[in-house]
Amino acid sequence: MKGIVFVELIRMAETVMGEEAVDEVLDKCELSTDGAYTTVGNYPCTELITLVEAFSKHSGTPSAELQRLFGKWMHEHFVLSYPSFFTDKADALSMLSAIEDEVHVEVRKLYPDAELPRFDTERLGPNVLCMTYRSPRPLNDFCQGLVEGCVDHFGHHADIHRQDLACTREHACNFTITLRD
């Protein structure tokens, strides 16, 4: 998994819990790099899950909720670091539809070895988008946070309905996003 996710998770945790608490958590965890991550590196996904569980335990926030919040945080980071993806999109539905064919294409240019999740989208109406998320990693909640972050960024009011799908080989869920305004 790309180092950016680890770096941002730690940054979020520092913002919420403070540096000392984060150091304490990191010291307790078994991590391949002792908690030193760089955005351009690759690290095992299990460490991310370990970190999420550890921060959840320390803060008392359920891990699913923490993942969702982290998804929203990550979205903000994307907006700040890669604004060009967002400027030409009319709404959140257009942005979400562009992840697979636009954002991921660019990511692969920089990181040819990146293992990226799949986002299949289908417009069900002018204001309704169905998006299927599939990944070998258990990050459905994180993805939901990203979707919410995207809707918030474009200033929409929207209903986001999530349905987890039962798959043996991967983690998957359907999001139906309906813009209200």
Added chain:
Amino acid sequence: MREPDRLPPLSSDVPVARRRYDRERRARIEAEQLLEAKSRELYDANTALRKQAESLEEAIRQRTADFEAARIQAEAANAAKSVFLATMSHEIRTPLNGVLGMAEALNDTSLTLAQRDMLNVVLHSGRLLQTVLNDILDLSKIEAGKYEIEEVAFNLLDTVRSVEAMFALKAQEKGLDLKIVFGPGADGWIRGDPDRLRQILGNLVSNAIKFTSKGSVHVSIDICAVNDRHELFLIVADTGKGISSEERDRLFKPYEQSNSAISREFGGTGLGLSISRRFCQLMHGDLSVESNACGGATFTARFRVSPAQPPKLVSDRNHQDDLKRLLLERPLRILAAEDNKTNQLVLRSLLNSLDLTLEIVSDGSALIAAWEQRRPDLILMDIQMPIMNGQEATAAIRHAECKRKITRTPIIALSANMMRHHEIEYRKIGMDGCVPKPFRKEQLFSVMLACLK
């Protein structure tokens, strides 16, 4: 002073100042951003390179395809030209064959002196036309890569002398001293292509006489052996006006004479030297020319030959007389298949001087019918005929002979297509001899004699 370590030792005891920590963190973020930007640049550069390579490859592909198309087109055009030339020369040869054959037959009749002079002009002009035609056909065969060089044992001295005999009179008429000198290595029998040797030497001597108004034409013949390889050298030196370096460049190009005034003054197709050089090259040699400003030109032809033993018995007798003698011993019945009326007449005229029975039919199927009716002593078989060609008729006869266990009738192929591979093909289907068209009486009689014996 000791060189400082690249990284200061890490110690958990020493607290890091906040400012220092922030600075390190900013540096890391900047390094990460820098790396990402460089990765992007690298990706773009790679993409540009890949695109450039692809466009270059595409350009190469396109050009290769263009060249290939042009090559195929050029080859097709050249092949079409060769086929056209071969067809045309066949079409011209057949009537020419008639003209020359009848002229030769006429020569055997009683004529007045004036008539004989006229006939000689007809024969001379016809043979000249035949030479031009053969030149064009030779070149088209060479260009099509279909020219086959013979390899037979022959007497070098006799072959060169036969060329000398052809030009001695002409040299004498012009008051030129034609002299042939044989080197120490050039005597006796060698293995090679005697007809090509005659053609090359004849061409060089003919040119030398043509372009020399006074003085001499000296020919020297020698064989040089280097590492088991024997090379025959034909050197023809004249005292003509010489050849300028500009003219030399055009000299060996087909259809080009050194200047157009020459073709007006001396005639000729301008193919001779080109063909001679190609022959030399086909025989692993070359033809070159040297000339100096004071005049005179020296042509050197060289090509590979191999030494050969003289055959034990060399018959020097007249074939016509031999045939006549044979006919005295037993009467001969000859069956011939020839579709062309003129060639039929030529054949009849040539064999007229002999006391034999000749029956001529127009195709292979008629020949088989005649053969079934009464077995002849010899069959003369044209190759290209309607209804059934010569090869098919021969195969049918050989098959029938074998099946019915009857005596084999000798069959002689008569064809304008008498290259080495044709001859091999004809012999394979059961023919016993081959006579090329246009017929020469001596050659026809010699092959007939060989088959009848």
